[in-house]
Amino acid sequence: MMQLFNSRLCALCKGRKLLCGRPTCPILERFRVVKSVERIVNRREIFGSSPPSIFVGEFGYPRVRIGPLVPPIEGNTSYLDNPLKWENKTINDILKYRSLLVMGETKADVKVSKSQRILSEIQELAMSIRPVDSEILLKRKPILKVLPNEFAPPVGPKAELLDFELTENPRIPRKIDYVVSDELKAEEAIIKLYTWEFDEYYIIRLLSAGLLGISRKLVPTRWSITAVQDTIGKHLRKEILKYDTINEFELYFYEFLGNRYAVLLMPESYAFELLEVWLKGSLFGSEEPQVIHDYEDWRGIRGYAEETTGAYYAARLSVLEFLRNRKRQARILVFREVTPKYYAPVGVWQIRLGVKKALKNPVGKFDTLQEALNEVKKLLEHPLEKYLEKSWLLKMRKKQMTLDEFLKNF
Template identity: 80%
Template sequence: MMEIFKSKLCAVCKGRKLLCGRPTCPILERFRVARSIEEKINRRDIFGSSPPSIFVGEYGYPKVRIGPLVPPIEGNTSHLDSPLKWENKTIKDILYYRSLLVMGEMKSNVNVRKSGRLLSEVQELAMSIRPVDSEILLKKKPVLKVLPSEFAPPVGPKAELLDFELTENPKIPKRTDYVVNDELKAEPAIMRLYNWGFDEYYIIRLLSAGVLGINKKLVPTRWSITAVQDTIGKRLRKEILHYELINEFEVYFHEFLGNRYAVILMPESYAFELLEVWLKGSLFGSGEPEVIHDYEDFRGIKGYAEQTTGAYYAARLSVLEALRKRRRQARILVFREITPRYYAPVGVWQIRVGVKKAMNNLVRKFNTLNEALNEVKKFLEQPFEEYLKKSWILKMEKQRTLDYYLNHHKTTFI
């Protein structure tokens, strides 16, 4: 799973002494989850109600792994694949949900025109907004493999797919049919669905399934998540640039699934920065903690967020949604600290939800940036000097204040 899991540390610890510093052993936790669902999935034919859910891999592109996710459960299973509704769930809950979803995987060219009946069935499943009774026949009994990923929610047991059938008609909204058949480019299709109020992960599923856009292609789930969040974020950024500035410095905070999220909104023209650190003992926190970051001004980020990757687009979208709702513009600084309590990667959705919850938890408003920074320090463990060294926005603020000092003989920035 990770380098530390291959070391002598695990052999000495055996999950009992917690020598890695985590509050629970990730290996044993996943083993317990796997054991709890073993009897339910110990067969080649799986019948149940898909949430609905599909997965598209990225390895081997343009020939990728794709398949439906079907649990051995009938009825309302939508909670098994509703990331934006998991705000009150634990990491153990998420691992259990995902372990129930059995994936029947097959290889497919990303060009959907070269697809056959099975892919057409998968696409129909993806377009449904309600669970769909489905049946998969597998070559072997499914195996649960745990791979650490910071992007998509963890994938459950899987095996090669021999056959897949929808045993009832999927519930496909008329608006989805309209967008899919209207030959819209992917970006306007995404925004139309978003503005109509469709769940973000429903849109991601449609993009992955290759039903959006003019030249329709399968899109790996991981790529789809970032693409949809980036597309919506860009549109919202352009919109809020026309709004008035907020009046004060605002500080927000929330802790979610072992992640700390602190947000500062500044009464200045739009810019966004995410500062992130994996604390010692956290999932990917080997060695001394180091602050990583990505940023943008009103023109948007140049290229891809190389350091914070998918977390950047998820965090940005949550703050932009909050500003759009208020019809206000601000300069945005987001701090993310990952603690040892985040013992298993559950997907970038938790960043989306964590920052969203933070934006609903205003701590205080301040007259100066110094006061806001001093308030944020109370919530964070990493020495604040490390954030100051890396932050592009804070460097810009310091330079702006120095210019102001030279012109007006006073300063407020420390």
């Protein structure tokens, strides 16, 4: 497996021969996306309807980059920043959406100061549930490149912000005014908003903008995504622990944006594990792909998901919602295989959505674990034995059954 970009190989290939083994050239695809929008975003003054959207960086914390994202388009632009509605879109569609969102960035201390006019405007934008006509003035024309991100949706063109103004009143629900003005802990506010069925990425935006919690601080977008998904996941886990277990082994599968998701539910008390492999030829793959994983039992994960990082919380939340809706608990094993078709990271939302889509696509029900694993083996490219050797959940079962017994019928 070559490196993500190998200068010698790229010079020989020039995007035509696909010598890296990928189905499409990631360099050329990003170039095409940028060129397709260059004419309308290559300006210092941008007027349009923000989806609404903001971004908070993490570099330099506690002094971070923050800014509104405004496209040179008016009208209903919500589709540009609504990941949970991108289920029928391609990676190219998403890169194009994000390349239309011009970010005017400014530096700010994470401790929110009400004396900062531009920050107050950004916070008002964040609270809106509808696109808001906005105007940004940049110090120079934005740098035209799309930077894919394994956590947040890709960041598009950006430049230093000189001024930002909302040119119409944002639509802010009364419940949001109540939560923002009340002295609630951030966790309480997140659960309250989730219970009221506010969009998950709307809650993430509020947290990023420093609008939730007793001690108000800006929160980098990447951290906000994990914090919101983890907080909701913990809340749902407490609920499903009260329910009876499912009755059979259940297997679900879906392939989404070059990611394969197999979800195995076992008729046992709650535990969760994510097993992940970046296959040979994928962005972060190697000549000998390795299984990485994180796991938890009914008490929750210890610390942070160090190996699978944000993917863990996104996948877990989708399965917990599925079980909560059924009023059942189960032991959960999620397999994620990343293929070369996933040529540009677009954020953990695709994991959240990919697992949700898998859970709508049942493969079958089985009386035994071995029968279920036989089917898993047919769905995945990486050797099942490698997963079994790594899995904490399956090792727990080895106390009752040896690995050789697992494999004897494969």
